[in-house]
Amino acid sequence: MEYILIIISAIFVNNIVLSQFLGICPFLGVSKKISTGMGMAGAVTFVMVVATIFTYLVQKLLLAPFELGYLQTISFILVIAALVQMVEIILKKVSPPLYQALGVFLPLITTNCTILGVAIMTIQKDFNLVEAVVFAASTAIGFGLAVVTFAGIREQLDLLDIPKGMRGTPIALIVAGLLAMAFMGFAGIVK
């Protein structure tokens, strides 16, 4: 039951993009087409789960016992940067098709604030390892859901006659606002 609550809360109620404002850059950047949106969502899911496990272990095994809490930001970002690089190298060797699909998105992920954000949130919420993994995976799914939905709407937007000043980013932001409003409907289901 606890896990179901975490999952629903992370995907719908506290959607990482639309209600927590993390990962807006990739959300606006890769959402011009559904296929690129899917690619990014896949890469984010993969890296987020792995990164959360590693940062969790760093926190519990190194930072907490030696009282180095103030090094959290530095050590987490280093772990994530190294991890992304490693994932890229391993994928290239082990699974070229997957690398082809996700490759271009991987370097962008280091500066994607969702990864660092989730890593820090897991520690703040005091999850255990299993809960942390569930939380990371469902947050990533929430990100994917938002990006893919948004990309679908944007594909249709191209066909419309939009006033000049509103074209491009402004209309995209307003659409995102309406989408966020729709997601607000989930508020209150879970705390």
Add this chain to the structure above:
Amino acid sequence: MNQWNNFSKGFFKENAVFTLLLGMCPTLGVTSSAINGLGMGLATTFVLVMSNIAVALVKDFIPDKVRIPAFVVIIASFVTVVELTMQAYVPSLYDSLGLFIPLIVVNCIVLGRAESFASKNNVGSSAIDGLGMGLGFAMALTILGTIREFLGSGKAFGLSIFPEDYGMIIFVLAPGAFIALGYLIAIINKTKKTA
């Protein structure tokens, strides 16, 4: 490039938020009130200036291949400085900005300026570039924060202008952030084209 241009480009011509669309997460996330926007803007300005100076100082010693990780470590150190300072002296602001303070590390503006400006220029111009860019960012956040606070709760910087009951609460919540910024950018685009 003369130093005044170098400083002022961050406000209008290359404003990080309105024209380059960098650093959107804190822009949308913390601007539910003007004071939060200003606080976040100033914190980012400090990190920008210090990391630009540091990067400009050490750029000749860092091998090209490990450039980015080295920059990230420099930035993360200054973010930690800001985080601890804010926690000690302005705990209420620290609480309301929350997660977004450590996330200055992954703010694309900071890394972007380190990579595209400070790694190629001397210390003086890098500091001025950082200051201009940072204050331009702070300005954008304050404007957006003021608009949202005013429409949402009838206040500006905490001062009541019209009764809170008439406020459109949606502007303080998530959707209002997207919509307010969307219209703001649309207005700026419009004035730019006619000018």
